[in-house]
Amino acid sequence: MPIKGLKVLPNPVFSELPQNYRLSEEQKSFYWENGYLVIKELIDFTSLYSYKQRFLQICKGIVDSPVMIVKEQALFEKNLKPEEYINKLQEILYDDVFMTYGEHPRLLDVISQFIGDDITAIHSMFINKPPGTARHPPHQDLFYFPIRPVDKIIGSWTAVDHVNKDNGCLYVIPKSHKQDILYPHGDVPEAGKLYHGILNEETLAREHARVSLDMAPGDTVLLHPRLLHGSxxxxxxxHRKAITVHFASSACEYVDVRGSVQERLAADVQAAATRRGLRVSYQDIWKYKSKQVKGVRSNL
Structure with a gap:
């Protein structure tokens, strides 16, 4: 008989998953050829449930967390409850619950097969995407990162809810990473504030070239940082909840983005930091918010 007031977790359907996941040569080849790879049921149900509960605890103000809350402004102005206007939580690497995703041994086993055993988590988000949330235009994740080499960076994006085209699933432009180009990005129509997109979308990311990724909870897609993708x-x-972390080999290095298509973004981020009383470089900002999750930290 359940004890009154005690929360009982639902039966974890994936709880018996092994802590490692060895990729086949076909899977590795698919990633390098196409710039993405979907792995079914990589993350267990119990972990997914804990992430959803943590998000709700933060929404209700039950717990203190170092995460950064990003609101969907149009929804916020309707005086909805937090779960209905919070678009995402950023910088989740130091939250006691969310950090278990970036340190999940099964995920790190996969990541290490692409970038090696010394791994730094460099960017992290829990995405809520409530009803009415705008699109995320086609973009390249590398646009944000002052880190190289490119092939030693990889993103993981795990569905917490079922995702499909109706609720704004990811789409990718296969093989677009092979152009070896970081395209100019900026503000584009029908996208939320700070959701940068490539400026020549109609040429580089035509509708017919987009592959939509319908995913079930626990399914995880790996993304090359140069791959064109959006939602x-x-x-x-x-809602359409997901959790994502970008990883880099700890042997990667920070680079100067002056004179590149990233220069304006870096200047804007530094200016925002200065307004908060912080005088730091763009590279330092990324260094401060990253976290070593496996092996030895060296350059990052």
Whole structure:
């Protein structure tokens, strides 16, 4: 008989998953050829449930967390409850619960097969994407990172809820990473503030070239940082939760982005930091928010 007031977790359907996951040569080849790879049921149900509960605890103000809350401004102005207007939580690497995703042994085993055993987590988000959330235009994750070499950076994105085209699933442009180009990005129509997109979308990311990634909870897609990808608006009446971390080999190095297509973004980020009383370089900002999650930290 359940004890009154005690939370009981649902039966974890994936709880018996092994702590490692060895990729086949076909899977590795697919990633390098196409710039992405979907792995079914990589993350267990119990972990996914804990992430959803942590998000709700933060929404309700039950716990203190060092995460940064990002609101969907149009929804916030409607005086909705937090779960209905919070678009995502950023910088989740130092939250006691969310950090278990970036340190998940099964995920890190996969990541190490692409970038080696010394791994630094460099960027992290829990994405809520409530109903009415705008699209995320086609972009390259590398646009944000002052880190090289490119092939030693990889993103992981795990569905916490079922995701499909109706609620704004990811789409990718296969093989677009092979152009070896970081395209200019900026503000584009029908996208939220700070959701940068490539400026020549109609040429580089035509609708017919987009592959939508329908995913079930626990499914995880790995993304090359140069791959063009984005997501549509959420047109349903339910949320589309996901969790994501970008990883880099700890042997990577910070680079000067002056004179590159990243220069304006770096200047804007530094200016925002200065307004908060912080005088730091763009590279230092990334260094401060990263976290060693496996092996030995060297350059990052």
């Amino acid at each position: 549509g608006p959420n047109r349903t009446q339910r």
